[in-house]
Amino acid sequence: MNQTDRPAVAGGTPIRATPLPYGRHTISKDDIATVTAILRSDWLTTGPTIELFERALAQQIGAAHVVAVSSGTAALHAACAAADIGPGDEVIVPSLTFVATANAVVYRGATPVFADIDGETLMLDPIAARRAVTERTQAIIVVHYAGAPADVAALRALGPTVIEDAAHALGAIGPDGPVGSRSRLAAFSFHPVKLLTTGEGGAIATDSAEMAAVMRRFRNHGLSSDAREREHAGSWQYAMTSLGFNYRLTDIGAALGLSQLGRVDVLLRRRRDIALRYLRLFDDAPFLRVPRSDPERSAWHFFPILLEPSALRISRDEFIRALRADRIGANVHYAPVHLQPFYRQRFGTAEGQLRVSEDVAARLVTLPLFPAMTDRDVDDVVTATCRIASWFAA
Ligand SMILES: *Cc1c(COP(=O)(O)O)cnc(C)c1O
Numbered sequence: 001m002n003q004t005d006r007p008a009v010a011g012g013t014p015i016r017a018t019p020l021p022y023g024r025h026t027i028s029k030d031d032i033a034t035v036t037a038i039l040r041s042d043w044l045t046t047g048p049t050i051e052l053f054e055r056a057l058a059q060q061i062g063a064a065h066v067v068a069v070s071s072g073t074a075a076l077h078a079a080c081a082a083a084d085i086g087p088g089d090e091v092i093v094p095s096l097t098f099v100a101t102a103n104a105v106v107y108r109g110a111t112p113v114f115a116d117i118d119g120e121t122l123m124l125d126p127i128a129a130r131r132a133v134t135e136r137t138q139a140i141i142v143v144h145y146a147g148a149p150a151d152v153a154a155l156r157a158l159g160p161t162v163i164e165d166a167a168h169a170l171g172a173i174g175p176d177g178p179v180g181s182r183s184r185l186a187a188f189s190f191h192p193v194k195l196l197t198t199g200e201g202g203a204i205a206t207d208s209a210e211m212a213a214v215m216r217r218f219r220n221h222g223l224s225s226d227a228r229e230r231e232h233a234g235s236w237q238y239a240m241t242s243l244g245f246n247y248r249l250t251d252i253g254a255a256l257g258l259s260q261l262g263r264v265d266v267l268l269r270r271r272r273d274i275a276l277r278y279l280r281l282f283d284d285a286p287f288l289r290v291p292r293s294d295p296e297r298s299a300w301h302f303f304p305i306l307l308e309p310s311a312l313r314i315s316r317d318e319f320i321r322a323l324r325a326d327r328i329g330a331n332v333h334y335a336p337v338h339l340q341p342f343y344r345q346r347f348g349t350a351e352g353q354l355r356v357s358e359d360v361a362a363r364l365v366t367l368p369l370f371p372a373m374t375d376r377d378v379d380d381v382v383t384a385t386c387r388i389a390s391w392f393a394a
Contacts, residue, residue, distance in 0.1 A: 009325040023193035053254035062181035063205035065212035072189025074247035075202035076104035082211040089138035126154035144169035147299030168301030180205035198253030219247035287311035
């Protein structure tokens with residue numbers, strides 16, 4: 001590694017000949033065969049594969065009930081419905097997350113109340129959350145950021161229902177077992193960049209049979225039975241008992257998910273090994289910090305680093321531009337939700353409201369991490385990052 005080389009952005013040769021994305025799905029021959037078989041079957045949606053997928057997922061997570069839906073966003077929406085969030089309610093949410101976390105609250109006609117994060121873990125700070133609780137607080141949504149398990153117990157102690165946005169955290173291990181195993185409501189996503197994919201898809205794990213039933217109706221227009229149940233019963237009658245949506249996962253997606261579930265432990269192991277390699281290679285780098293987590297317990301959805309502004313002559317945005325010139329697909333997770341134009345206009349949120357979230361969001365860089373990455377790919381990312389940092393050292 002010659003780190004005194006010129007970065008590509010300063011006229012040097014790019015570290016890589018081909019671009020490295022920040023995330024990418026992994027599809028096997030078995031996945032393709034399983035999906036093809038579904039295309040030849042009687043049910044493309046609302047068929048038997050949904051139940052098989054739900055059961056396998058419940059076993060993987062260690063959850064009492066799992067309800068599969070059409071996206072992680074639908075999972076969050078369904079969880080908010082199950083938690084009986086409605087107009088007039090407040091829901092405490094972090095701002096350093098994907099917009100869908102807060103949007104789910106708005107779908108229910110409730111008000112998201114943004115609370116600050118812990119600067120070490122980048123997750124909802126229980127002390128800030130406690131300060132945000134009012135008599136109107138119906139729930140708290142916590143994000144298992146980057147796949148590291150959040151301190152759910154500390155939030156549960158505050159009283160309101162805790163909904164876990166576990167979109168990054170399938171396979172993560174918290175203090176009382178796998179994320180989702182003891183949850184009231186934990187929402188997962190199966191978007192292609194996530195650990196396991198169904199194309200688009202999501203699921204909610206819950207310890208409540210009653211909430212599972214609510215969410216099964218919610219994903220199917222609020223109907224008390226689905227097409228296959230009616231066919232089995234030889235019945236054509238149905239009753240709509242509440243307002244629901246078409247949030248059904250397809251059998252095509254469920255088959256892909258079921259196939260992927262068969263090697264989820266291998267995918268997870270590879271993610272952890274990549275993260276461990278990053279941690280080792282960046283160990284004494286003075287220009288960055290990695291958020292605190294136990295690397296063997298995180299699901300490592302991506303690899304976040306926090307740049308040290310005093311060590312660099314360039315901004316975070318320039319740093320990302322430099323990485324991209326070296327063909328490293330760097331990204332930012334996330335732009336704070338409370339600073340999005342919609343939230344400013346609708347809820348009057350503004351700069352200065354969340355000191356830690358805003359400071360962190362201005363320094364964050366997401367580095368590539370996905371199971372198909374080779375050790376060489378990881379080394380390329382580290383070489384490029386260190387080369388840029390030393391060229392532009394303060
Ligand atoms: C991916 C993601 C979602 C939304 O999941 P979709 O399946 O894309 O709808 C929600 N929250 C977080 C934190 C995510 O990363």
